[in-house]
Amino acid sequence: MASLKIKAIALSLVLLSTLLGIWEVLNQPPPASEALTEYEMMMGGADQESRVPPPSKVLVHAWNELSNPFYDAGPNDKGIGIQLAYSLYRVLTGYFAAALIAIPLGFVTGMSPLMFKALNPYIQILRPISPLAWMPLALFIIKDSEQSAIFVIFICSIWPMLINTAFGVANVRSDWIRVAQTHELGAIRTAFTVILPAASPTILTGMRISIGIAWLVIVAAEMLVGGTGIGYYVWNEWNNLDLNSVIFSILMIGLVGMLLDMALAMVSNLVTYQE
Amino acid sequence: MSKGFVSVEQLSKHYPDAKQKSDLVVFDNVNFYIKKNEFVCIIGHSGCGKSTILNALAGLEQPSGGVIIMDEQEVSGPSLDRGIVFQNYSLLPWLSALQNVNFGVRARWPDWDKQKIEQHSLNYLEMVGLSSSVHRKPSQLSGGMRQRVSIARAFATRPKLLLLDEPFGALDALTRGNIQDELIKIWTESQQTVFMITHDVDEAILLSDRVLLMSNGPHAHIAESVKINLSRPRSRGEVIEDPAYYKIRNYLVNFLVSRSNERKIKDAADASHPIEIDPVALASDEQLATPNQPVLVTVNQ
Numbered sequence: 001m002a003s004l005k006i007k008a009i010a011l012s013l014v015l016l017s018t019l020l021g022i023w024e025v026l027n028q029p030p031p032a033s034e035a036l037t038e039y040e041m042m043m044g045g046a047d048q049e050s051r052v053p054p055p056s057k058v059l060v061h062a063w064n065e066l067s068n069p070f071y072d073a074g075p076n077d078k079g080i081g082i083q084l085a086y087s088l089y090r091v092l093t094g095y096f097a098a099a100l101i102a103i104p105l106g107f108v109t110g111m112s113p114l115m116f117k118a119l120n121p122y123i124q125i126l127r128p129i130s131p132l133a134w135m136p137l138a139l140f141i142i143k144d145s146e147q148s149a150i151f152v153i154f155i156c157s158i159w160p161m162l163i164n165t166a167f168g169v170a171n172v173r174s175d176w177i178r179v180a181q182t183h184e185l186g187a188i189r190t191a192f193t194v195i196l197p198a199a200s201p202t203i204l205t206g207m208r209i210s211i212g213i214a215w216l217v218i219v220a221a222e223m224l225v226g227g228t229g230i231g232y233y234v235w236n237e238w239n240n241l242d243l244n245s246v247i248f249s250i251l252m253i254g255l256v257g258m259l260l261d262m263a264l265a266m267v268s269n270l271v272t273y274q275e
Numbered sequence: 276m277s278k279g280f281v282s283v284e285q286l287s288k289h290y291p292d293a294k295q296k297s298d299l300v301v302f303d304n305v306n307f308y309i310k311k312n313e314f315v316c317i318i319g320h321s322g323c324g325k326s327t328i329l330n331a332l333a334g335l336e337q338p339s340g341g342v343i344i345m346d347e348q349e350v351s352g353p354s355l356d357r358g359i360v361f362q363n364y365s366l367l368p369w370l371s372a373l374q375n376v377n378f379g380v381r382a383r384w385p386d387w388d389k390q391k392i393e394q395h396s397l398n399y400l401e402m403v404g405l406s407s408s409v410h411r412k413p414s415q416l417s418g419g420m421r422q423r424v425s426i427a428r429a430f431a432t433r434p435k436l437l438l439l440d441e442p443f444g445a446l447d448a449l450t451r452g453n454i455q456d457e458l459i460k461i462w463t464e465s466q467q468t469v470f471m472i473t474h475d476v477d478e479a480i481l482l483s484d485r486v487l488l489m490s491n492g493p494h495a496h497i498a499e500s501v502k503i504n505l506s507r508p509r510s511r512g513e514v515i516e517d518p519a520y521y522k523i524r525n526y527l528v529n530f531l532v533s534r535s536n537e538r539k540i541k542d543a544a545d546a547s548h549p550i551e552i553d554p555v556a557l558a559s560d561e562q563l564a565t566p567n568q569p570v571l572v573t574v575n576q
């Protein structure tokens with residue numbers, strides 16, 4: 001077991017250094033001694049700028065950014081920490097609002113075949129809609145870009161949680177329900193002491209899928225509405241042709257997404273049971 | 276009219292059959308009684324409807340016809356007065372052994388405080404010999420240990436009637452024997468009324484006061500009620516040395532092997548009630564095997 005782990009780490013490091021090495025070598029600026037072509041002279045040497053920066057430069061840039069993540073120098077120049085905090089705030093607000101509605105609604109839907117049949121057509125139609133398609137309508141009705149972004153997060157996180165909760169609740173083993181019945185538990189006691197713990201792992205899976213989707217969507221939403229947030233930051237740095245920052249923020253998006261997923265995986269481990 | 280603590284009258288169960296016009300009748304005209312503090316086993320071939328009868332007694336399943344009366348009240352739904360041990364244990368996997376028993380005790384006595392509940396549960400877990408693993412989850416227990424937790428949970432709520440659906444069906448012979456001893460011990464201490472399904476003739480003889488023999492379905496019914504006339508307390512070692520044991524055993528096996536298919540005798544006025552039989556009192560019969568050559572038959576599936 002341990003040796004497998006060590007081998008996996010070694011292999012990962014080999015892959016990483018190979019990739020970074022290729023990336024570094026392919027993206028060296030042309031040697032200065034070479035005469036510039038006519039075209040390059042016309043472009044004022046801009047070609048050098050348009051190359052993808054090598055990893056060494058990205059790392060230096062990352063170090064600079066991360067050593068002062070929370071500076072605020074006006075609307076177009078904020079630290080990466082501030083931008084990520086804006087995005088996280090929107091994601092978590094929309095996500096928890098969705099959980100607050102999706103989990104109780106999913107619970108009722110899972111327990112009542114009538115509710116399930118009645119709600120199912122709406123869920124089936126609404127679920128496949130790209131969350132960004134709601135953006136114009138949200139902007140028109142809410143008239144606030146910040147809250148529209150939160151609404152879009154709300155809409156995209158609600159479906160996996162709703163469907164998983166309903167599914168988990170509807171599929172609680174009938175043996176356990178019978179245990180509740182033979183102990184004369186009322187509906188509420190049964191819901192909280194038997195159905196909820198039994199369905200928790202499935203509900204948590206839904207919550208984990210939702211947070212992943214929400215983090216995917218927030219980047220796109222912020223590119224649309226602008227102002228603040230990591231999505232806006234990526235787009236803004238692209239407009240500035242600062243590819244160092246673009247690559248750096250892409251990596252940060254991945255890192256934060258991974259941390260969000262790990263947090264939910266930990267909660268999920270707490271409620272998982274072995275049959 | 277009712278002869279016992281529990282009395283089952285004219286019980287029947289049909290299922291609508293899609294292909295045929297008439298319903299599929301699993302059993303009909305099932306009549307029997309259970310006296311207070313009596314241990315009654317029911318034996319019959321697979322699919323004749325034993326579990327259905329037990330679930331109807333529990334109030335978990337609605338029979339198609341007939342009534343069940345317990346303690347002068349009609350059974351109309353599940354109740355804490357009837358504890359059940361299911362074949363697959365049905366422990367809640369996210370709770371430890373102790374918490375599973377607590378679950379039942381808390382439901383039974385909602386106004387007890389935490390400490391009292393826990394003490395009560397621990398007593399019962401000790402009774403089934405599980406004191407050392409009360410904090411383990413069901414997944415960390417062996418099959419036999421899980422079944423003992425399940426038995427502790429059922430006994431701890433002190434139900435008036437205990438229903439056991441093939442509680443030892445999934446256990447190996449050795450574990451099964453140990454838990455049977457455990458069950459005899461607890462039953463002797465608590466003097467509970469027990470109704471149990473089993474496939475195992477020896478188990479039925481060891482444990483019960485009376486064995487109900489069920490004929491094969493469809494249209495199954497309870498054909499005979501066989502008295503187990505062996506002195507108590509019984510132990511697995513001693514009981515097999517009693518010549519009466521073989522008389523009873525052969526009688527039961529004989530029924531299952533060759534007579535369970537017989538159609539009901541329609542002429543007698545009271546044919547719907549099981550015939551009461553005491554094999555020990557019967558004159559020795561040429562169709563019964565001699566004690567030295569026990570018939571080896573397992574009645575399973």
Ligand SMILES: Nc1ncnc2c1ncn2[C@@H]1O[C@H](COP(=O)(O)OP(=O)(O)OP(=O)(O)O)[C@@H](O)[C@H]1O
Pocket residue numbers: 290299301319320321322323324325326327328492
């Ligand atoms: N939903 C159903 N529809 C039709 N028939 C059913 C249904 N449920 C059960 N049965 C029939 O009822 C009969 C009795 O079932 P039951 O589970 O009570 O048998 P059993 O005597 O407990 O058998 P075993 O010893 O195998 O546990 C079976 O023959 C089964 O086919």
Ligand SMILES: [Mg+2]
Pocket residue numbers: 325326327
């Ligand atoms: Mg059965």
